[in-house]
Structure formats: C-alpha cells, structure tokens
Amino acid sequence: MIVSEQYGELRGRAFAIAYRMLGSVGEAEDVVQEAFLRMHQTLRGGEPIASPRAYVATLVTRLAIDQLRSARARRERYVGEWLPEPLVTGPTPAERAELADSLSLAFLVLLESLSPRQRAAFLLREVFDYPYREVAEFVGTDVDSARHLVARARTRLRDRRPRYHASREHREELARSFFAAAGQGDLRTLEALLAQDVALHADGGGKVPALGRPVTGRERVARTIAAGMTAMARFGVRLEPAEVNGEPGAMAYDARDRLVGVLGLGLADGRIRTIHSIANPDKLRHLGEVSDLGLRARAGERPGRET
Template sequence: MSVADLYGELRPRAFAIAYRMLGSVSEAEDVVQEAFLRMHQTLERAEPIASPHAYIATLTTRLAIDQLRSARVRRESYVGEWLPEPLLDDPTPAEQAEAADSLSLAFLVLLESLSPHQRAAFLLREVFDYPYPEVAEIVGTDVDSARHLVARARRHLRERRPRYHASRRRRDELTRRFFAAVEEGDLSALETLLAEDVSLHGDGGGKVPALGRVVAGRQHVARTFLAGMAACDRLGGHLRLTGINGTPGAMVYDARDRLVGVISLDIADDRIRAIHSVVNPDKLHHLQGAEDPGARRITPGPPAR
C-alpha cells in the first residue's frame, strides 16, 4: 500500500487522537503531518513497519504529548480563559455518537486537568478502546503503569464531572427551548433550562471582546448571555443552529454574514450545565465557509422587560 493510500486510511484516527490530546485543530494538523512525514521517511529507508495503524497511533500520540507540554506553557500567558478550537459535527451518526462523549468542549477543557501521559493513556483506552498492552507500548511504559495512569485519570475526571446523560430526545427538546428563549429574549424561560450551578465561558484570546472571567449561577448566566445575544441583534447579527463537537450549538454571524463566534451547550441531568462561547478569530479560521446545510437561522431578540 502506498503512503498516499495509508494517509487516506489512517489520517482520520490520527487526527482524532491528536485533536483530543491538544484541543487545537491547527496543532493537531501539524502533529498528524509530522507523524506521516516520519512514517514516509521510515518507508523510504526500507525499514519494515509491522502495523501501520499501531505505528501512526504511536507517532501521533508521542508527538502530541510533546506538543501538549509546550502548548501548556503558552496557555499560561493566554489572555482570558482558554477554550478548545471548535469543530462542526461529522454528519455520520456513528461519529456523532462517539463525539458526544469524548469531543465536547466541556470535556476537552476537563482533560486539561490531566498530565499529558494521563490524558494519552485515558484517551487511548477509554475513547479508542486500545488494549492495555498497546496503551503501554504507545505511551512508553509497562502495562501496570498504563493501568494506573488510566485509573487515576478516570477517578480525577469523575470527581469533577459526574456523568449524567440526557437522552437524545430530551437533549433536542432542551436545545429547542433554549434557542426559542434566546430568539424571544425570554429571561424566565431561559432560567428554567439552566442548572443551578451553570457556568458561562468565553474565549476571545485578547483579540476581540469576550468575558473577562467565568460567569456562574443560573440568574447571572441567563442575564449575561441574553445581554450578549441582544448586542448581536443590535449589530445585525444572527445565529445558525448546528452541532458543535458532538453537542448542540450555534454559529454566530455578523451583519456581513461573517462567522464571528461559536456557541456550544453542555447538557446533562436534564439541564444545561455550561455554555461555551469561542469568539477568538484565530480559532475560527478553519470554520470560515463551513456550514451545516440544514442549519436553522434565528435572530436573537432583546431581553423581555
């Protein structure tokens, strides 16, 4: 099989690993390109590769671990809250099912609390279902250590985010009511959909106005979010509803129909637990021109008085 054929077959899994490790589309793309370049150089030297799948997974993971270490240093000086770069949902149902559990912006933010090796081991085992011997080989440790890495990561994540799943039907209903309240500027209706400890997150990266800090609490979040949507309306903006990283969300456009933001809803236990808003233009470049053809357009209304 040629390198081009291998690239087409192996790239989706390599990107999936790299993106979940790094939370950055551009950095994940760089890691994947470097991994395939190294595989190409190995093949040119006529060195045998017993399993291209295992080889590229190992290269991708180890490169991502190194990249994550340096990325964390840069993120320490990031202006405001750092959020992952968003992705539009893959239209394939199987991909959406996987994304809903492991690709949401809320979950990727939570993964930031793990060490690079914990994050790699957890993702390989819990998301991509690699057996422990392969996890150990990929991250460069023994099987017992790999088990400990995964166990510590699992425990750490469980303590910070209990897993209460909403059914697809319930999630769709909450989403419909949420954006109806946004369209009508209905503060009371919005508050009833939010968890008591809901949080609102914003990432402008110092490039455009955004939240200076996380807003928490049902009333504060509802008022702050509707005020932001009202400002969008006054400037002639609108939303197009779509799936973002496996969760309900919307793309935000200005009066000239340019993408200026992405909104993602984190839904669990029959309530909206968090709202993430990414408006840093550097994190939206890869989405310019991309749009779900079935996306419904809405115009936010001013908050009802």
C-alpha cells in the same frame, strides 16, 4: 505500501487522537502531518512497518505529548479563559454517543487537569479502547505504568466527567428553546432551561470582547446570555444551529456571512449545564472567513449598518 482507503482511515484516527490531546485543530493537523511524513520517510528508506495503525498512533501520541508540554506554558500566559478550538461536527448515528461523551468542549476542558502522559494514556484506553499493551507502547512506558497513568486520570476525573443520556431529539429541542428564549430576552424561560449550577465560559483570547472569567448560577447566566444576544442583534449578528463538538450549538454570523463566534451547549439531566462561547478569531479560521466585528467592538466602534 498504504492504499488511499487505508490512509484515510489512519488519518481519521490520527486526527481524533491528536485533537483530543491538544484541543487545537491547527496543532492536531500539524502533528498528524508530521507523523505521516516520518512514516513515509521510514517506508522510503526500505524499513518495513508491521502495523501502520500502531506505528501512526505511536507517532501521533508521542508528538502530541511533546506539543502539549510546550502548549501548557503558552496557555498559562493566555488572556482570559482558554477554551478548545471548536469542531463543527456531523457524525453518523453510530458515532454520536462517543462524540457527546469524548469530544464535548466540557470534556476537553476537563482533560486540561491531567498531565500530558496521563491524558494520552486515558484517551487511548478509555476513549479509543486500546489494550494496555498498546497504550504502554504508544506512550513509551511499561504496562504497569500505563495502568497507573490511566488509574490516576480516572481518579482525577471521577464525578467531574460529563455524561449525556438525553436523546438527540430532546437535546435539539432544548437547544431550540434556549436560543429562542435568548433571542427574545425571555429570562423566565431561560432560567427554566438552565441547570442550577450552570456555567458560562467565554474565550476571546484578549482580541475581542469576552468574559474575563466564567459566570455561574442560573440567574446570572440567564441575564448575561440575554444581554449578549441583545448586543449581537445590534450589530446585525444572527445565529444558525450547528452541531459543535458532538453537542447542540450555533454559529454566529455577521451581515456579510462572516463567522463571529461559536456557541456550544452541554446538556445533562434535561437542563443546560455548560455554555461555551468561542470568539477568538484565531480559533475560528479553520471554519471559514472570520468577521472583524469583534475587533471593531473592542476598539469601541458603535453598532452600524454594514455595506
């Protein structure tokens, strides 16, 4: 039998794999639930499980591969740019380096360029440090094929994978300066904080106002951010600092403390290189009550005082 402490550890690792595979909190939770249901059915049937850790990881990996294959078709029909569902994280110091490198929104978006099996093999080997023998078992292939899958993924991601070396204090200070300048409409300071090739991504899912495509370049991004902050202020939206997918960010709330959106910043070489804005209500519900401001703005309602 699996004791509660072991169950919690297994579930944490299972969700970590599933979320990085799928980029969706809800889908990851469904995969984890299905994996544990199957494991419990096996145990109740009297069949021994030599390694619950390997058994759960195998189930989660294969279920996530199947789920990702079906999700690809839905994402091709997605309105606007698809971004992962954000996680508001609060890691321990020992976890922060891994989180910034393997849980960032930029990294999860990059993983979308891999096939489902490449993505699984790469994550299991490069992020979770499983030996190739176990990677092959989890994915359902042989060791040589597992090595090939990881090698192909490395090649595809080479030079594109985000790396974060700044200290936590420096990253937080950079984020504070960014949000302060954005709120004040200080374009000169904003531009100084942004990398030359900075990219702004937004996901409204066709349900709330959002950019139709990414905005790139220091000046264009600075102007777009300043204009967006001005518009939010007119609707009484405020920002609260948060750690989003292991990186500095903020959560936007309306006057009734309902969530409007989540912003995540990707930092590199002392500058902000990526900004991800997620406002699709369906991708925020796991974080709390979601505002209807976006729906009202999309319908053309003018700013007004909420009661």
